[in-house]
Amino acid sequence: MWPDFGSMLSGWQWAIVAAIPPAMILLYFLKLKRQPLEVPSTYLWHRSIEDLHVNSIWQRLRRNLLLFLQLLLLLIVILALLQPSWKGRQLTGDRFIFLVDNSASMNATDVGPSRLDDAKAKVGELIEKMKSGDVAMIVSFADSARVEQMFTDDRNRLRRALHGIRPTQRSTSLLEALRVASGLANPGRSSEDDTDYQVAEALPADLYVLSDGQFTPPSFSLGNLEPTYVPIGLPDAANVGIMALSVRRGESNPELFQAFARLKNFADQPVQVSVDLLLHDELIDASELEIGAGEEGSVVFPLGAIESGVLKLKARTDDDLADDDEACVVVNPPRLARVLLVTTGDEPLEFGLQTELTKTVAEVTIEPPEFLKKREYLDRAAAGAYDLVIYDRCAPPQMPQANTLLIGSLPPVDGWASEPLHEAPVIIDVETGHPLLQWMDLGDVLLLEGTPLRPPASGAVLIDSDAGPMFAIAPREGFEDAVMGFVLLGEQTEEDGTTARYVGTNWHSRQSFPVFVLNLLDYFGGGRGAMKSESVRPTQPVVIEAPSPGAKLRVLTPGGDAISLSEGRSGKFSFTRTAESGVYEVQSDGKTFRRFAVNLFDPAESEIRPKEKIDIGWVPVEAQTDWEVARREIWKWLLLLGLVVLLLEWYIYNRRVYL
Amino acid sequence: MPETSTLLSPELLARLERMELISRKIFRGRMKGERRSPRKGQSVEFADFRSYVPGDDLRFVDWNTYARLEKLFLKMFLEEEDLHFYALIDATASMDFGEPTKLQYAAQLAAALGFIGLVRGDRVKIETLGQPAGQSSPVFRGRRSMWRMLDHIEQIEPGQVISLTEGVKNFCLRNSGKGIVVLLSDLMDKSGYEAALKYLVSQDMDIYVVQVLSAEEIDPEIQGDLRLVDCEDGDLAEITVSAPLMKRYQRTLAAFVDTAREFCTRRGMAYLLARNEVPVEDLVTGYLRTRGLVR
Numbered sequence: 001m002w003p004d005f006g007s008m009l010s011g012w013q014w015a016i017v018a019a020i021p022p023a024m025i026l027l028y029f030l031k032l033k034r035q036p037l038e039v040p041s042t043y044l045w046h047r048s049i050e051d052l053h054v055n056s057i058w059q060r061l062r063r064n065l066l067l068f069l070q071l072l073l074l075l076i077v078i079l080a081l082l083q084p085s086w087k088g089r090q091l092t093g094d095r096f097i098f099l100v101d102n103s104a105s106m107n108a109t110d111v112g113p114s115r116l117d118d119a120k121a122k123v124g125e126l127i128e129k130m131k132s133g134d135v136a137m138i139v140s141f142a143d144s145a146r147v148e149q150m151f152t153d154d155r156n157r158l159r160r161a162l163h164g165i166r167p168t169q170r171s172t173s174l175l176e177a178l179r180v181a182s183g184l185a186n187p188g189r190s191s192e193d194d195t196d197y198q199v200a201e202a203l204p205a206d207l208y209v210l211s212d213g214q215f216t217p218p219s220f221s222l223g224n225l226e227p228t229y230v231p232i233g234l235p236d237a238a239n240v241g242i243m244a245l246s247v248r249r250g251e252s253n254p255e256l257f258q259a260f261a262r263l264k265n266f267a268d269q270p271v272q273v274s275v276d277l278l279l280h281d282e283l284i285d286a287s288e289l290e291i292g293a294g295e296e297g298s299v300v301f302p303l304g305a306i307e308s309g310v311l312k313l314k315a316r317t318d319d320d321l322a323d324d325d326e327a328c329v330v331v332n333p334p335r336l337a338r339v340l341l342v343t344t345g346d347e348p349l350e351f352g353l354q355t356e357l358t359k360t361v362a363e364v365t366i367e368p369p370e371f372l373k374k375r376e377y378l379d380r381a382a383a384g385a386y387d388l389v390i391y392d393r394c395a396p397p398q399m400p401q402a403n404t405l406l407i408g409s410l411p412p413v414d415g416w417a418s419e420p421l422h423e424a425p426v427i428i429d430v431e432t433g434h435p436l437l438q439w440m441d442l443g444d445v446l447l448l449e450g451t452p453l454r455p456p457a458s459g460a461v462l463i464d465s466d467a468g469p470m471f472a473i474a475p476r477e478g479f480e481d482a483v484m485g486f487v488l489l490g491e492q493t494e495e496d497g498t499t500a501r502y503v504g505t506n507w508h509s510r511q512s513f514p515v516f517v518l519n520l521l522d523y524f525g526g527g528r529g530a531m532k533s534e535s536v537r538p539t540q541p542v543v544i545e546a547p548s549p550g551a552k553l554r555v556l557t558p559g560g561d562a563i564s565l566s567e568g569r570s571g572k573f574s575f576t577r578t579a580e581s582g583v584y585e586v587q588s589d590g591k592t593f594r595r596f597a598v599n600l601f602d603p604a605e606s607e608i609r610p611k612e613k614i615d616i617g618w619v620p621v622e623a624q625t626d627w628e629v630a631r632r633e634i635w636k637w638l639l640l641l642g643l644v645v646l647l648l649e650w651y652i653y654n655r656r657v658y659l
Numbered sequence: 660m661p662e663t664s665t666l667l668s669p670e671l672l673a674r675l676e677r678m679e680l681i682s683r684k685i686f687r688g689r690m691k692g693e694r695r696s697p698r699k700g701q702s703v704e705f706a707d708f709r710s711y712v713p714g715d716d717l718r719f720v721d722w723n724t725y726a727r728l729e730k731l732f733l734k735m736f737l738e739e740e741d742l743h744f745y746a747l748i749d750a751t752a753s754m755d756f757g758e759p760t761k762l763q764y765a766a767q768l769a770a771a772l773g774f775i776g777l778v779r780g781d782r783v784k785i786e787t788l789g790q791p792a793g794q795s796s797p798v799f800r801g802r803r804s805m806w807r808m809l810d811h812i813e814q815i816e817p818g819q820v821i822s823l824t825e826g827v828k829n830f831c832l833r834n835s836g837k838g839i840v841v842l843l844s845d846l847m848d849k850s851g852y853e854a855a856l857k858y859l860v861s862q863d864m865d866i867y868v869v870q871v872l873s874a875e876e877i878d879p880e881i882q883g884d885l886r887l888v889d890c891e892d893g894d895l896a897e898i899t900v901s902a903p904l905m906k907r908y909q910r911t912l913a914a915f916v917d918t919a920r921e922f923c924t925r926r927g928m929a930y931l932l933a934r935n936e937v938p939v940e941d942l943v944t945g946y947l948r949t950r951g952l953v954r
Contacts (some may be wrong), residue, residue, distance in 0.1 A: 034886040034897060040753040040761075040876060041847035042889040042896040044915060048908040049898055065901075 009081055017081065021074055028067050069649040073642050080638035093206040093226070095151065096136040097181045098123045101211030101232070102165055103142040103172040104538070104605040108212075110237040110320040115608075116167050119210040119232045126208065127158050137205075138162055141177035142170035143539055169323055169538045169581045171602050172215035178616065179220070181207055186223035209621070213611030214604050220617045231610040231623040238267035240291065240317045241324030241606030245535070245599065247303065247311060247331050257303040259329070261313050265291035266607045271317065277301050278312040308332055310583050310595060324606045328583045328597040329535055337362040337525025338385065340377075340402075342369055343392035345501075346489045348508030349407075352517040362388075362521045369394040384545070384572070388524040393487060403479045403524040408451070408487040408504075413476060415456025416483065425450045425465035425486075434462055435523045436473070436482065440512040448504050450486035478543075478572065480524070535597045536578060542596055544573040544586050551588045558582025558598075666770040666809055671940050675771055678943075678953045679779045680744055680839060707735045742781040743838025745864075746773055747830055748815060750787045752890045753847050755817035757873025757935045762817045765843035765871050767939040770812050772841060775953055777802055784834065785812055788826025788844070789819025795833050820891070823848040827855035831862050841867040841952075845876075846919055849892070853922060866928040867952055870919060873935045877912065879905075 009017065039045070100119050112118035123138065130136060130153075138148040138161045149161030185205045204224035212233045244262040265271050270292045277285040284303075291297040303311075308331050315325045339362045341353060353364045371377050372394070380386065381400030388403050389396075395409040410416045430442045442463065452468025455461065459474030462482075473482045487504035494500050507513050536542055544565070546553060553565040553573055558580050565573040578584070578598045586594040600606070613622045667675070711720060711731035721734045746769035754762040769785055776783040783799040785808060790796065799808040823844060830840075840859060846852040846868075859866050887896040898904060916932055923930035929950055933942055947953050 034884045036886045036888055037881065038888045038890050040756040040845065040873070040890060041849075042887050042894045043847050043849055044876070044908060044911050045887055045896040045898060046894075047915075048904060048911045049896065 017078055021071060024070060024074065025067070065652060066649060069645055069652065073645045073649065076638050076642040076645060080635040080642065083635050084638075085634065093204075094131070094134045095185075095203055095205035096126070096130065096134065097185075097205050097207045097225070098126065098136060098138045098162075099145075099174070099177045099181060099207065099209045099211070100138065100140045100148075100162075100165055101142070101172060101209075102140045102168050102170075103211075103215075104169045104323050104600055104602065105172065105212050105214055105321065105608045106232065107167050107169075107323050108233060108237060108239065108321040108608045110234045110608070111232065114167065115212065115232045116165065119230075120162050120165060122210055122230060122232070123162055123208070124159065127155055127162070130155065137181070138165075139177050139180050140165045141172070141174060142168045143173050144170075145177035145180045147180055168579060169600055170579060171537070171539075171605055172211070173218070174209070174211070174215050174614075174616070175218040175220060178207075178218055178222075178225075181205070182220075182223060182225055185225045186221075209614065209616075211610075211614075212608060213614045213623075214607050215614075216604075217615035218617065222616055222619065227616055227619075227621045228624050229614050229621040231612070233608060233610040235609060235612075236268065237320045237608045237610070238269070238271070239319040239321045239324070239606055239608045240265050240267070240271055240273050240315060241321065241600070241603075242313060242315055242327040243296065243601055243603060243606070245311070245313050245327040245329045245601075247329050257306055257331070259301040259303055259311055259313070260298065261301075261327070262296055262298045263289070263291060263315060264296045264603065264606065265293060266609065267319070268293050271319075273297070274316045275299055276314045276316065278314065279303075279306070279309050281312065306331055310597070321606065321608050323581070324600045324602075327535075327599045327601070328581075329599075330583060330595040330597045332594055336360075337387045337521050339364045339388045339390065339521065339525060340386050341366045341390045341392065342372060342394055342396075343390070344368060344394075344491065346392045346407075348488050348513070349390070349392065349517075352508065352514055353521075355514065355517075358517060358521055361518075362525050372396050388520070393491070399476060399479075399481070401479070403481070405482045405484070405520065405524070407484045408490070410453075410483060411476075411481045413481070415459075415474065416481075417454040418485065419452040419454070419468055421449055421451050422465075422467035423449050425452070425467035425470060427463055427465050427470065429461075429464040431460065431462045434460070434473070436519050437462055437516065438519055440515055440519075442507070442510075442512060444510055445505060445507045445512070447486045448490075448502070453483055453485045455483070482520075482524075535599050535601070537601055538579050538581055538598055539576070540578060540598075542575045542578060542584075544575055544594065546573065546588065554587045556585040556587065558584065666767050666812060667774060668940075671771065671943075672774065674940070674944055675774050676778050678775045678948075680742060680772065680776050680781060680953055708732045709735055742776065742779070743834075743836050744773065744776040744781050744783045745830075745834060745838055745840045746783075746785045747827070747840060747842045747844075748785065748787045748812075749823065749826070749842075749844030750789055750815050750817050750819045751821065752818050753845055754871070755890070757875055759935055760817070761845055761871045761873050761935055762815070764933065764935045764939065765869070766812045766815060768869065768871075768933070768942065769841070769843060770809055771939055771943045772947075772953070773799065773808050773812070774805060777805055777808065782838070783808060785815075786830055786833070787815055787819060788823065788830070789821045790826075790829060790833075792829040792832045822850055823852050823855040824850060824858070827858045831858050835862075837862075837864060839865045839867065839952075841869060843869050843871055845872055846870050846915075849894075852919065856922065856926065856928065860926045860928065866923075867931065868919070868923050868928050869931045869933050870916070871933045871935065877934060879908070 100123060102116055106114065106116040106119065108115045112121065127136065133153060135151045135153045136158055137151045138158060140146050140148050148165055149158055152158060185203055202224050204226065207222070207225040207227045208230055209227060210230045210232055213229065213231060241264055242261060243264050245259065247257050247259050259277060261275065263273060263275070270290060272288065272290050274286065274288040276283055285301045287299045287301065289297045289299055311329045311331065313327045317325060319325070339353065341349065341364055343349070343366065350366060352358070353362070381389070381396070381402065384401035386400060386402040388405065389400050390405045391407065391409060393408045395406060395412055397412065399411055399413055404411065410418055425447050427442050427445060427447065430437055430440065432438060432440060447465070447470065450465060450467060450470045452465070453470065453472045455469065455472035456474045459472050461469040461472050463469070463471035470485045471482070473480055488508055490502050490504045492500045492502055544553060555563045555565060555575055557563065557577070563577060565575060581598045581600055583595055583597050585592045613620050615621070708721065708724070709732065711733050715733050719733050719735070721732050724730070724732045748762070748765050748769055750762055754760065754765065757764070773783045773785060777799060780801060784796050786796045797807070797811065823846070842859065856868065882900045884899045885897070887898060920930040929952065931946065931950060943953060
């Protein structure tokens with residue numbers, strides 16, 4: 001491979017340089033200065049040099065080592081001035097940003113000890129290739145980004161920072177890392193108006209993304225960042241992951257539980273997977289299933305009647321990612337939902353709340369509206385002692401720290417409004433997707449009258465009628481308020497002063513009503529935990545309710561750490577340190593009262609086949625396995641070689657080393 | 660008269676006293692000396708018997724033999740004579756090199772050999788090449804002449820301008836007698852040494868050629884680009900010292916020495932290469948002894 005030549009000199013300077021070697025040879029011929037030396041006789045010398053004189057010019061040239069060394073030195077210097085360079089595998093640019101993916105999928109072991117180690121090794125190589133004076137920054141990213149090392153030219157600090165990147169079980173999002181990276185490359189602007197100017201000089205940088213590319217393409221303008229995507233992992237990496245694990249009541253027999261698991265094969269080949277189900281780390285069931293390439297498979301384990309416990313599912317496969325081969329689910333001991341019904345008397349609802357089935361999930365207290373003024377209610381409502389308060393045709397002066405259902409009245413909070421009473425509204429739309437109205441058909445429900453509602457902007461209409469929304473729901477500071485614009489049982493004051501009652505709808509005599517009541521308890525009441533398993537993804541927050549006001553809580557992580565919780569508002573704690581997957585225990589005064597599981601359950605992370613290209617801001621970035629070539633200049637080495645030649649010449653001259 | 664000489668140290672003198680010059684030829688001397696002469700005569704060293712012929716001196720008849728054999732035999736004795744020893748020193752400018760200079764070295768050697776001769780009662784003559792044909796050197800004889808001889812040698816100055824052939828020719832013209840000639844020269848004559856040596860050979864003398872070379876000539880320690888100036892004729896030789904040139908010089912020198920040795924050997928001359936680094940004492944007591952010049 002021939003080198004390219006640059007040049008440090010201008011034309012006339014080159015002319016001078018080119019004239020030096022002939023001048024040097026000329027000087028050698030002229031021998032301007034010969035030292036005279038008197039000898040006894042030149043007799044022998046004449047005879048010695050006689051035949052050397054025959055073709056003396058070339059012989060002398062050929063035999064004069066010093067001249068050759070000097071010419072060589074000169075040529076080396078000229079060559080150095082020519083700035084020869086080769087295309088070499090070296091980093092171009094002088095500012096580098098290394099984005100290292102440390103999400104869950106980077107724990108795959110298809111390359112190196114793990115993909116993260118492979119990425120770290122690659123960044124290590126890149127750091128080695130940095131020229132002196134280059135600066136680099138290292139950012140690790142999963143669902144959030146973390147600056148491991150700000151821009152520095154200290155390779156030791158870079159190496160230390162690189163070494164410090166730990167694997168996580170988080171999902172992947174490149175966006176935040178890009179924002180961090182672009183901070184210096186794309187400086188902000190002073191203002192948005194016409195006079196705007198850049199407050200800082202833009203420092204373009206080369207951006208190296210070391211990832212498997214399994215993330216949502218971020219919508220981001222790269223600006224002065226020059227991206228390079230270095231895919232980590234083998235294209236034929238195989239993985240089978242557990243995508244879901246839950247425990248629910250059997251459809252035919254609610255007393256019996258079933259564990260339901262869904263697995264997905266991300267490989268190109270069908271795979272045989274055997275799954276083990278463990279309760280309290282003891283094998284209780286096992287199954288085997290074959291999953292086609294790219295397909296999902298599910299398995300159901302009948303559990304029988306279990307009170308509580310930790311179920312663990314293990315998929316025994318020989319795949320490249322172990323993190324998603326295990327999942328946990330927690331069946332918490334059933335806790336009765338605490339429900340307060342404030343009513344002057346509403347038999348259909350009272351009846352619906354006190355069936356045998358609802359008794360297993362909720363503890364219902366019925367109080368008259370006068371109760372709302374009592375101290376006991378105020379205290380309990382403020383302390384969040386209720387899961388659900390149903391206000392039947394009445395409204396509290398202040399909303400409680402609980403979910404509420406208001407029937408025929410509006411909550412005393414901003415945002416809620418209603419229109420005048422409407423006669424016989426016809427239900428035209430039911431939001432059956434909402435858990436409250438799941439699987440319900442209200443086509444046979446007639447309403448006598450109703451007040452069309454106008455929920456707040458954050459709210460949602462659940463039942464719409466020709467007159468307007470009849471049932472709506474809106475969030476309120478961590479709780480939800482559901483409001484019914486129609487009543488189940490109305491009261492009317494007759495002319496004689498007596499109170500007459502009338503039926504506001506035929507819903508309570510339809511099949512859907514008890515289902516609604518159950519949904520209500522299920523959705524609003526804490527009883528959900530008794531029936532459904534709780535599982536969150538890593539880093540998702542978990543809201544923990546204290547069993548009693550003022551209790552001190554402690555969370556034991558799967559890794560064995562104990563984290564004390566500071567009390568949030570209204571006796572609720574928000575626990576966010578769920579980066580680790582596994583089972584977390586919540587203790588109150590040393591007694592475990594709740595468990596929850598954190599599982600990966602992320603198809604994006606379980607899909608470990610690296611992408612061939614990634615999109616950043618709709619700009620495709622192709623995978624680059626070979627580093628960008630760069631001019632690798634060697635003039636420094638040439639000068640060093642020249643110095644060696646000079647030393648050699650000096651040595652030969654002084655030590656009379658002859659050819 | 661100095662008590663010691665720079666030429667000969669007392670220790671060397673003591674050692675030289677026990678030596679004697681040996682000639683491979685037996686020459687007729689002029690005076691009775693300590694040499695056997697081809698002339699039979701009166702000495703104590705018996706030589707031969709011969710039959711009596713009338714007229715012979717009856718004093719030499721061996722009467723014991725006559726008593727036994729009843730025949731007259733004459734006892735013949737070797738007559739002891741003196742030896743002519745010549746030292747011919749080359750005192751041209753080229754001999755003024757080296758440490759000690761080749762001339763000093765040659766003078767020292769001549770003094771040593773001359774002293775041996777003096778001690779043994781030989782006729783010793785120290786001459787230089789540059790001497791005109793008509794001017795003869797004094798003859799030294801007897802131990803008492805030692806200081807005179809040394810004085811004479813010390814007065815030899817380098818820088819005589821004469822070719823080797825011319826000098827030898829003049830020497831031969833001056834000295835027609837037989838004897839031992841030791842030529843002390845570097846033989847570096849551009850016109851060649853062969854003619855000069857042939858002159859010597861024709862004299863029928865016992866000839867020793869001692870080629871004196873300095874260390875600078877045998878192994879020159881020079882470097883760089885040089886203009887060599889011949890000290891005698893001012894001839895120039897421009898050289899650039901390099902390994903090939905030095906090798907070639909060594910080869911030339913070796914060839915020169917070998918040729919001279921062979922030339923001498925073929926003509927019955929003894930050749931000896933003397934380096935000025937080797938002390939004269941070692942040369943005389945060791946080397947010349949093995950070569951048979953001294954005993």
